[in-house]
Amino acid sequence: MSSAAGWHELRGGWTLLVACAVGVGLSAIALPFYAIGPLTRPIEAELGWARADIQLAILFSSGLGALTAPVTGWMIDRFGARRVALPSILGVSLGLLVASYASTLAIFYLGFAATAILGAGTNPVLWSRVVSGSFEKARGAALGLALVGTALVALLLPSLIVALEAYGGWRIALRGTALLPVMIALPLVWVWLRPDARRRAGDGASAGLPGVTVGEALRDYRFWVLALSILLGYLAISGTLTNLVPALIDRGIEAQAAAAFAGAVGITMIPGRVLVGFVVDRIWAPGVAMVVLLLPAAACLVLQDAMAPAILIASCAILGLAAGAELDLLAFLTARYFGLAHYSKIYALAYAGLAMGSATAPFLFASLHxxxxxxxxxxxxxxxxxxIAALLMPLLGRYPDTFVDDRSSAT
Incomplete structure (x- = not known):
């Protein structure tokens, strides 16, 4: 990557990056995912539901998000990113508001399902499409900066929910969460989500851009290697992060302290997203991904029984690094191996696997508990x-020369 050209791209598109960062952070995927952990014990205490049943709500948000992802990809190409994103932001708030009034599991699940369906256009398929199409020289860095919104939510939301829950109960905490998309994301996306008109990124047109068709991607072994690696990585990330707060509280750690430890995940997600984005613009991305995924494998072994604050913070920080990198790597690798011509649809299919991992892991891990x-x-x-996810990454091999721009395709 030419440093000067890359910095010029980033400076010229900073408002677009802010809109994408806020949009993905306050999305139908991120908000339910990072809210469910600190809400689990208060809901269990008030309503007597099993933890596994409470965390099963993520299956209805992320799981339906996986099912709607291909449709979302088609809608982005057909109608443009902005027309899909704006009503979807309202849908996220509405769904979470419904869940906050639940007195039965059915209503609770309905709220999370409504969040996924009505807010489908806020999932990372849209924001990644906009950024991948608007940036070329600094694509990895731009993706890292745009997707940092989920890291900020991971950092701030657990403590916000714990504070709101202490003030007025879990329902107030969830209603406060429901206000965030309307109050913050909607105005910023309305004003600043303006994809580059020259490249028409996410603006309903991909004609003339290089890339394979959806069928060609599905016949390529690299699509399945990438999808499997991301699925396994997100099973691990989702199962661990959503159960982290209740796991620490079970060891006798105070709720606010447990939320603070979980906040370390968000702190390192930010440099994880940004630094990995800058690195993959210069170094073979699958090799970077392998290293990033091996570190949390060791951290999970430590977290089995760790109590020392320093060890807990370090382990959570390593988990945050992986959580910060995974989504960026999927977006970047999809563009590098399959091009932009049908990016929204191909990325959506790969993202569906990621979302299914995110959907099922919280319930599975809570069931093990x-x-x-x-x-x-x-x-x-x-x-x-x-x-396993780490060891799969090198199987992707060299970048296709067809989609290389001005970067080296060497491994």
Missing amino acids: DRTGSYGTSFLVAGTFFA
Whole structure:
């Protein structure tokens, strides 16, 4: 990457990056995911629901998000990113508001399902499409900066929810969360989501851009290697992060302290997103991904029974690094191996696997807790998934020369 050209792109598109960062952070995927952990014990205490049943709500948000992702990709190409994003932001708020009034699991699940369906246009398919199409010289860095919004939510939301819950209960905490998309994301996206007109990124047109068709991508082994690696990585990330706060509280750590430890995930997600984005513009991305995924494999083994604050902070920080990098890597690798001509649809299919991992892991890991009485087995499973995901990455091989721009395709 030419440094001067890359910095020029980033400076010229900073308002677009801010809009994307806020949009993805306050999305139908991020808000339910990072809210469910600190809400689990208060809901359990008030309504008597099992933890696994509470965390199953993520299956209805992320799971339906996975099912709607291909449709979202088609809608972006057909109608443009802005027309899809704006009504979807309202949908996120409405769905979470419904969940806050639940007195039965059915209504609780309905709220999370409504968040996914009505807010489908806020998932990372849209924001990644806009950024990948608007930036070329600094694409990895731009993706890292745009997707940093989920890191900020991971950092701030647990403590906000704990504070609101202490003030007025879990329902008030969830209603406060529901206000965030309307109050913050909607005005910024309305004003600043203006994809580069020259490249027509995410603006309903991909004609003339290089890339394979959806069918060609599905016949390429690299699509399945990438999708499997991302799926395993997100099974590990999602299962661990959503259960981290209740796991620490079970060890006798105060709720606010547990939320602070979980906040370390958000702190390192930010440099994880940004630094990995800058690095993959210069170094072979699958090699970077392998290193990033091996580190949390070790951290999960430590988290099985760690109590020392320094060790907990370090382990959570490593998890944040991986959580920060995974989504960026999927977006970047999809563009580098399959091009931009049908990016929205190809990325949406790969993202569906990621979303299914995010949807099922919280329930599966909470179920392991309910069966064993601890989260030790869950952390061991997560570490194994991280390790396999890391070892799959080098199988992607060299970048296709067709989509190289001015960067080296060498491994």
